[in-house]
Amino acid sequence: MATSFNEQLDQHGTWRREFALRLKLLGEWLNDHDLLDTAVQERLKRLESQVRSDKVMVAFVAEFSRGKSEMINAIFFAGYGRRIMPASAGRTTMCPTEMGYDAEVPPCLRLLPIETRLQPQALMEWRMVPEQWTRIDLDVDNPQQLAASFEMVSQTRKVTQDEARALGFWHSQAPEDNPLVDADGLVEVPKWRHALINIAHPLLKQGLVILDTPGLNAIGAEPELTVSLIPQAQAVVFILGADTGVTKSDLAIWREHLVSDSTGTEARLVVLNKIDTLWDELSTPEQISAQIERQKATTADILGLRAEQVIAVSAQKGLVAKVSQDEALLQKSCLGLLENALGEGMLLERQRILRLAMNNGISELRTDTARTIHIRKRDLTEQSMELQGLKGKNAGVIKHMKSRIAQEQIDFDLGGAKLHAVRSVHLKLLKEVFDILGAKVLKAEMGQLIEALTQKGLKLGVKKAYGETFTRLRANFATVQRLTAEMHSMLSVMFTQLNTEYGFSLQAIQEPDLNFYLNDFEMAQRSHLQYLGISNVFKLAQPEFSDRLVRALSARVRSIHESALSEVEFWSKSAAAQLDAQLRERRRAFVRRMDAVDRIQQAAGGLDERLDEIAQQETGLDQLEQKLMELTSHLINSPQATAESLDLETASA
The missing domain is CATH 3.40.50.300 (P-loop containing nucleotide triphosphate hydrolases)
Structure with missing residues (x-):
């Protein structure tokens, strides 16, 4: 007798497995067509990890x-x-x-x-x-x-009252909550x-x-x-x-x-x-x-x-x-009522959040990949117009064009020094972010909190100490948000300049919104402050209990920091990968242009032959773009489709 909760969880698991399979097939297809740059590869990896480990x-x-x-x-x-x-x-x-x-x-x-x-x-x-x-x-x-x-x-096991106190199961200030003492003076603990x-x-x-x-x-x-x-x-x-x-x-x-x-x-x-x-x-x-x-x-x-x-x-x-x-x-x-509440309430909401994240990730992946295809199409169009201008021209004109392409390539390579300077500043700012959210700063923050809690007697100021710690942690995140905004501004200026000078189509990706992680901080702070109520004030008087509490907080905050750092690092890699992809495509375009002129010099029919090749490549890129839209739309719009319905031959074509 299957229940709604079991059925819905099973359907969700099936969708997750099939989605991961589709992501893998999409990655293979992108790789086969030389569209799998660093950013796209990293995004696919993150999406697959998220959907498999949810x-x-x-x-x-x-x-x-x-x-x-x-x-x-x-x-x-x-x-x-x-x-x-x-x-x-x-x-x-x-x-x-x-x-x-x-x-x-x-x-x-x-x-x-x-x-x-x-x-x-x-x-x-x-x-x-x-x-x-x-x-x-x-x-x-x-x-x-x-x-x-x-x-x-x-x-369970039997221990003395002192051992029970050290383990956290005996509190002299709250005797009604203590375990029973047996004839030997021992108490039972887990x-x-x-x-x-x-x-x-x-x-x-x-x-x-x-x-x-x-x-x-x-x-x-x-x-x-x-x-x-x-x-x-x-x-x-x-x-x-x-x-x-x-x-x-x-x-x-x-x-x-x-x-x-x-x-x-x-x-x-x-x-x-x-x-x-x-x-x-x-x-x-x-x-x-x-x-x-x-x-x-x-x-x-x-x-x-x-x-x-x-x-x-x-x-x-x-x-x-x-x-x-x-x-x-x-x-x-009435057990079915509980199962329905779990399935239709909690589980469906979890599925909705995951699928929304997957859809957003696939949409961004499609945008990144389509940009690369558009660059290739634009380069082919420019090359076609360039070659069309050679029709009826003599050998001197063709030789001059070859020299001009070579000079353009030299000028383009010299522009790399500017990029190196901007990248150095970018990496310096990124290092600051990693330092702020790194283990050293967190250890210092937790050390201050431990010091505040090791005062003698009741910890009546413990909430204030926690509040000050969380204020500093949030301030660190505000600094990180400012640094990422600075990096985004710098990248925007550089991308605009490159777009103007070299005809690139770079677009600075908006810096990560860290509000999600601040919400995690709020939840962590609420749960800790809630725990610091009057009922636990005597426990807090015990150094080992306060230490365990701070270590629990440290583990929680470290997890938030690591997730935020991962997000910032991915954003930084995506920006760099977008630039690298367009630089790589431009260098390839120089090679193709030079190769086309060489072939035209060597054979009278080379010009028409090359123009036909370009037309075929343009048709191929149109088909590539159409297939990209088809594969990604299938991931976004058909989450419940079965794996068998995926045309594996087409996907790998």
Whole structure:
């Protein structure tokens, strides 16, 4: 029984694979016709990487015993005919668990020991050290082995109160949140800090990433979850109990980790799970339905959501219904409503954004390539007019033309000194950009923040310190935007001069708009400031906690910087590649013109023969331009077309 979410994700994955195939074929066709310059090649590479690696992360967040793992089983893994994620009574998922697919990694479960919290590295840094993770190989065709392996995410260990405090699970200022102390004075904490599951599940292969988070205490102890992973999820499913509604701890998770006054809630879905606990034989179906609707309305009101963002389901009955193929029970479980919300809301919006990016990229690629074809056509037209003027002329005139072409080439080559000077300034400005957004500056910024947070006692000025840090980071981006604008202005002047002097058709590409990355900064700042509320003020008094928080921020900002640098570098390469392409075409034109005059000198019929060749080349370029429009239009306008419909012979013709 396929669900809308599964079907839509599968269709999206099919489109991504076919689009990547079409991009590859387009690249081969461009290469065959000598149209694959550096800029076009880089753009194709970026587009293919983006469409192949696009991920859709769905974060499931809940306090303990809300049925979160059971819901993941019901939505994603019912096809195995049994539970895969541990979903027994009591606490199941003790550590944050990411489930996805990487074709370069064998099927496995990787577990990061909880003791790594005693060291300063951020979670993102530990990902780069695979030898520190405990690895269990998985047999994807053996559901029993999978389920048994996944049980390890629920493992715990006993530690002293001091050890628990160092690990972030014991807070003297908030005793009500501390774990129970046993007869030996020990407390139970998760054995693992983080889990990564890599399996070739059909949905995961399509780019889905599932983030399964534990309860409030575990979320609060791992700042990177709140300030990085959860905010970047395309959808967050917040799970409550239908029988209890919004409890105090549920409300704490919602307010402290999932929403703030300055962020929207459109990507949030709230699920009232376990509606089967309300199925009472002493109540009529109408009474049960009314009770569920009241609970939904109350929940929406408390959390400040639209009513349609609250969905009531029974994950357990939905899983049973799918495994037993009981359509009536599946309908009663209302699981399909949640799947529709995920598919039609979050997934379709993600697809729309990706396809828009692909369409824009292909349009720009077409413009760059068409410009090269137009240059070739213009050079042929000029050469044809030049040769037409030789009709009926004597050998002296032809010899003079040959000398004139040679002199033009010499003058053109001498103009290269100007280009070299402008390029030197351009590279100098580009180096400034890389310095500003580089690791050295970021390390200094984070060092200042750490210093501000290492003051004694409560960190009552911590928000101010964070605010000042983000102000400086935004100022750096403003400087980068000014430098790229300066580079764009310089290129515009140079391109205009070259267009005037040499008849080029250079067009300075608008510098990158860094507002997208500033928005990422805003989101990072909001998530951090939200985390610095009064409930965490005692945690911030612990140097190791503040250090982990800053390292999480550093990892997030580094990722933003690297993405912005990549964008600026690509823009710079595109400008240089456009110039290089037209310089290369002009030098080729000199060679062709000189070759044509040589042939005319050597044979009386050479002039007419060369004019016929030019006419044929012009026809060929017209056909080339038409084929370019056809191939790129197919990518832009027919995203759902099947790979089989692509004429591979034509594409490679």
